[in-house]
Amino acid sequence: MRRSFTLKCACLAEQLRKYGNLFPFYVPAVLFALVFAYIPMLGLVMAFKENPNLLGAPTAIQGILDAKWVGLKHFETIFRNPQFLNAFSNTLIISFLKIAIIFPLPIALAIVMSEMRNRVLKRGLQISMYLPYFLSWAIIGGVFTAILNKNTGMVNNFADLLGFSRMEYVANNDTFRGLLVLTQAWKDLGWSTITYLAAITALDPGLEEAAKMDGASKWQQIRHVVLPGILPTVAVMFILRIGYIMDAGFEQVFVFYSPFVQQNGDILGMYTYRLIRQAALVPQYSLSTAIGLFNSAVALILVLAGNAISRKLFDRGIW
């Protein structure tokens, strides 16, 4: 054991000599991260303290230091509330729906686009597809609420013309999740497709030709040549996507939310927002920090788990 230890030390010293001059490359990123991410993270202690009086104390930091430790009391408050369970399960469900439906779509679209011959349509789609990504959720929300409006919206007007009855889409508990998925797909399809399209064009075209000459149908070509080729890219994107499961899109839900959809559409972010903004006299810093901490911890676990799975299946992880 001592020998391997000294071997390791020797290796380390040698590595440091070899790669030591690369450490300065970290400096800009680490500087920004330390100042603007790690220092504020010290505020996470608020999750374990009584709600500090940041506005009335002599200085705000004094207010944090003066508050007394309460351990896990805030976490208990969060978990005990019956709405929490609903919000939590909704977050998971909506995230899974988004992953299941929206994750494969860009892959399929990239494959279709790479095989297409009609240049006009291909270019047309490329141009129009990337446009929604530029818009923020406030804008998209405004546009879609106007379009889906039951009485004056474009979609319902068209449906009326065809003889269908007008339907409420936004304030409807049953259609809300579909609405979230649809608008998220609308926004994100473009940029995801770029990444996969790039991966496909990087593949060796010879393989596909060979498959064609062997008599494989289009579908078989795709299944056996293209998909395995882009699998590693898919893996990385997938792991990173899993890390964001707990997000489920707060900005998006906030824009479309109404009390009607609480059953299906209430996610952790909305629940937190209501808890803090509407139900208390003074701003609840500790409570919001506690919920944030919970979210982050779950996201960390998910990313690590996703990475381990990806290692096993695809032999490739984030690090």
Place this chain on the structure above:
Amino acid sequence: MSTQRMTVFKPHTSSYRFLMLGGYVVALALSVMRVAYVSWTPSQRGTLQMGMNLLWIAFWLEETVRLIRMNRAQQKRFLLFHKCEGLFLLASIPCMVLDFPWVLLLKMPYCFSLFDDEKVFQKLANGVVIVLILLFVLPFLHVIAVAFSGPSAIVNIWPVDFDLFSLTYVLGDSAFFRAILNSVLITAIGTLISVFAMTMAAYPLSKKEMPFRRTMMVFFLIVMLFNGGMAPNILLMNSLGLNDTLWSLIFPSVVMVFHLLLIKGFFEDVPAELEESAKLDGAGNYTILFRIIVPVAAPMIATVIFFTAISFWNNINNSILYITSNQAIYPLPMYIKNFLSMNPVDIASNNPTLLSYWNNVKMSYILISILPVLLCYPIIFRYLKNGVAMGAVKG
């Protein structure tokens, strides 16, 4: 003897193929129309149902007859390759009784198999793409139409009561253009700093033998996942004295770990020979990174620049948290948000006509805020297309 038997299976004539396809499309259309039963009279419904049943029976019979005319071996082969056909035969009887028309979908693979693989694919692809283009473009058409319309009109795609008031109002708003300038400044500087920092940090991370690599990965991962919350960030910004300045809108968002990982993944796949030959030539680290590796990784770097720019452009969180008095440096999305949240009473007292055009003005702002993006579009697009096609993210 077997060759004679085989030729019973005649190649399909063109008319047969199109008849099948045509019949299939009609049947599908009728199924969709059934959902619109709501406003149909009973007699119309009856005719619809009758038509559907006729088509159904026709398909079923056609298939049964075709199968009967084959011999055992051919039948087996046929059903092996066209499993859906077999399913259709079996399932359609109970489905017809229970009135479930969607079982028709099972006929689809067969209908398409009658045609040349490649052509079918191209036609389908074109169809899907046209639908998608419509899906992406229609909301924008709606925005444009409302921006050009008069107040209170119900607009679909084309302007109603053509009226330029809302556009003239927006174009006459100097604060709006100042906000655009702010956004451009923030995006340019922010993207520069962020991409530079991330590229540099990705380089050592991509070297597998780099010491403390795991530690640094964890370091950055924690940055990505954990956030101190609103209050600590405000306090920090205040103690740095950056409140109400342009820097408070840039610095907090510089570290984007997602992009860091994308670049790192790309660097890892760059062939080692490039570096080694450069080292032999005596190049230092900075030269290697910026003169050799970055050009090779150009497609990914370009993509990251693109994503970073969008992220800075759309960010309003920083404005809400750190700007209290200096509203002159509001970036574009925040300016629009602030404008649209105005109290109707205030609008009515400042400018009553504005209130009646409110919806149109909203869409005009959206329209004009997309314009700078659209102007940069061709540049971004051309670079992306060429760069990305040059063998980007390798597997």
Place this chain on the structure above:
Amino acid sequence: MKRIVALAVTLIMVLAMTSAYAQVDAFNVYCVATGKTVEEFNADPIAAMIQEQTGYMVKYDQAPADANDAMTAITNIFMSRSDYQAIVVNKNQFYSLLAMDALKDLTPFIETTTNMKEVIGAFGFETASVDGKIYGIPQKDAKKATNMGIAFRQDWLEEYNAANPNASIPVPSEENAYTMSLSNFRTMLAYFKEKVPQGGSAFHVDMNGVMQESILPAFGIHQEWSEVDGKLVYFVNHPNFEAYLTFMESLFDEGLMTYQATADNDGVVKMLQAQLLGAGKVFHWNAAAIEKTDAHELDDTIGYIGVLVADEDFGDLSKVRQFANEGYSLYTVVPKYASDEQTAAVIDWADKKLNADFFLSMVMGKEGETYTMEDGKYYPILPAFDEQKGIADKFMNGTREEDYANYWLCRTRKTQAQDKMFSRTNFMADEAGVKSPISVMSPNTVFDTYFSGAASEVRTALITSMFSSDGRMALKDIQAIWSANSGVEIDTAVNEWYTAWSGKDTFNTVK
């Protein structure tokens, strides 16, 4: 020796003669959003006017327009100890800051004022004090008035009356004080339902529509918090609420009422203009938009109902009751970290602005230039009034309460359409308006902490219950939600204050 003593005495006399505080000439004020840019705000002629009158150089900044963003900004200011000496906050923010002990006690400074003590009522200071110490300058909403009414298509109503001469519905007009009876309303809606094309509706309600201020009084519920047997009850717990609930649910079930999930009156206005809607609740500033005019001609196709009355009370003007607003919604506060000198300056500055003549010229301008007077009523001269006095209310910190009530009416006369709606819906506001005592309640920890949460939960439940036929809930379940969200504590705390309140019997002229 004598000379030294004389010098010392002179010095002491001089010191005693100057004010107890050193003079502060300039300070910063953080105001509510004005709808204009900060530069325009500071360059407004009123700012110059104020500087001339008061002698202080004031720099104005404004909060973001969105309420949540404004709260964040104000929190930011207090957390960072930003250099502001006066901040204008709304009621919720005020109570929040009060609870966090972040405000300076203004009582000693207000004692020394001349105008402020007189023109701001005792009610007002009560709402801003804790244990007798005043923490903010309260600013009163201008006048006891109701802001909303039901706009409807009068042309369709007249069509109906022409077609049914025996069963005609009296058109809301001066003689019936712009009211309508419940069953007539329902008949009218039924007729509208036939008239309206596909996709339209007879009566439209938005997200804030559970408490229809124009319909509740017909059932005897006159305010959000009204008095029943000497105690204040929330409208959901009022004994007559069931009748209201049944009425609204029946409207929905018969297809006479539709619901829109967004809270902007845009929908109602748009639909009324496009003839897709028969009736809907609007605010008086929407009137100009509905009537599709640029102010100078009236549109007789649109009529306004001030309030509905019960069938048996129709025609009897003494039985009419309306929701009226009159309370204190804005407070000017001084942060605790401001020095005494600065606080004195701020209070002095606010005080000087309340001088009678100056206040008139600040808010109204010059007679003949920006306003005219007819029969004691003020009429604005447009566009001069908008240009010069458009944001005058943003420069106020406390008002001359009695005078301002009259001045403010001038603003509702800006367009004939707005004047038409406002005067009709407020025809009997003075006699029939019932105010909610809660609007002048002093800071109450229990109420301020729990009320908004409980109210929002109850309203959510009401929305889902009223506007969907399968989500119907029984009234007692809805009331149970109130109790489950600390409703009982709120009721107790409120009534503790109410029963001991001196203004209990004089606050409302009618009950």
